Amino acid sequence: MSVSPGISLPDRHRALRERLRSLPRAVVAFSGGVDSSFLALEARAALGERAEAVTAVSESLPPWEREEAKRVAAEIGIAHREIATREMDRPEYRANDANRCFFCKETLLTALRGISPEGTPLLLGYIADDAADFRPGRKAAHIAGAIAPLEEAGLRKEEIRLLAREAGLSVWDKPALACLSSRVAYGQEVTPELLGRIGRAEWALRRLGFAEVRVRTHGALARVEVPRARLAEAAARAGEIAAALRAEKYLFVTLDLAGLKSGSMNRLLI
Secondary structure: OOOOOOOOHHHHHHHHHHHHHOOOOEEEEOOOOHHHHHHHHHHHHHHHHHEEEEEEEOOOOOHHHHHHHHHHHHHHOOEEEEEEOOHHHOHHHHHOOOOHHHHHHHHHHHHHHHHOOOOOOEEOOOOHHHHHOOOOHHHHHHHHOOEOHHHHOOOOHHHHHHHHHHOOOOOOOOOOOOOHHHHEOOOOOOOHHHHHHHHHHHHHHHHOOOOOOEEEEEOOEEEEEOOHHHHHHHHHOHHHHHHHHHOOOOOEEEEOOOOOOOOHHHHHHO
């Protein structure tokens, strides 16, 4: 049962801890982002060795995020392992329609069930903010009976960052980062080759100093998103950005003047 957002933050934090302590054990779907990391931290505190973090590895996971997940799990001290998910084997996923995330989450949860002792609760890092966003994966989570303790406690992103910072978690201010498939325009087929190209393109821009960046892919066109505060810098370095992306066979490179926005591809669904 969800906690009313009118309840104080300390009380909602206590409700989260009580919820976790009520579980016999738990497997946390762990990306290494602030939400799943804070959830893993709290699960480890509540359940000790009965809590485990599992990172899904596939073509949609940027390599640098895989390494970051390993580092953060070690920092937390939670048991951690990786599991290969094969969402790319599903034609429904590769078709990349509005329900792509449903098939991805369904594949993930099926894989987690396959490696977990019977009756083990599966924990996802959904938060209160997610209820207002378009997230087909939530339906898959509901069908699978997965639990979202942060959302149940009514915790929002900025509150989680505050609690994570107070706990000394190194990723408390880490920018949100969705899977590489979220960079592909709906209707364009998702392939391992395309995701590899997007990953290399974003890594090239990260090496140029743009730690927060998305290379949204619309066929032969790359739409680059950086935070609005860095638009002027990106424009001044347009030649370097264009060269880096043309090296990955993008014919056209454009800078989105609206700035970086999580889930911006969902505008195509309106």
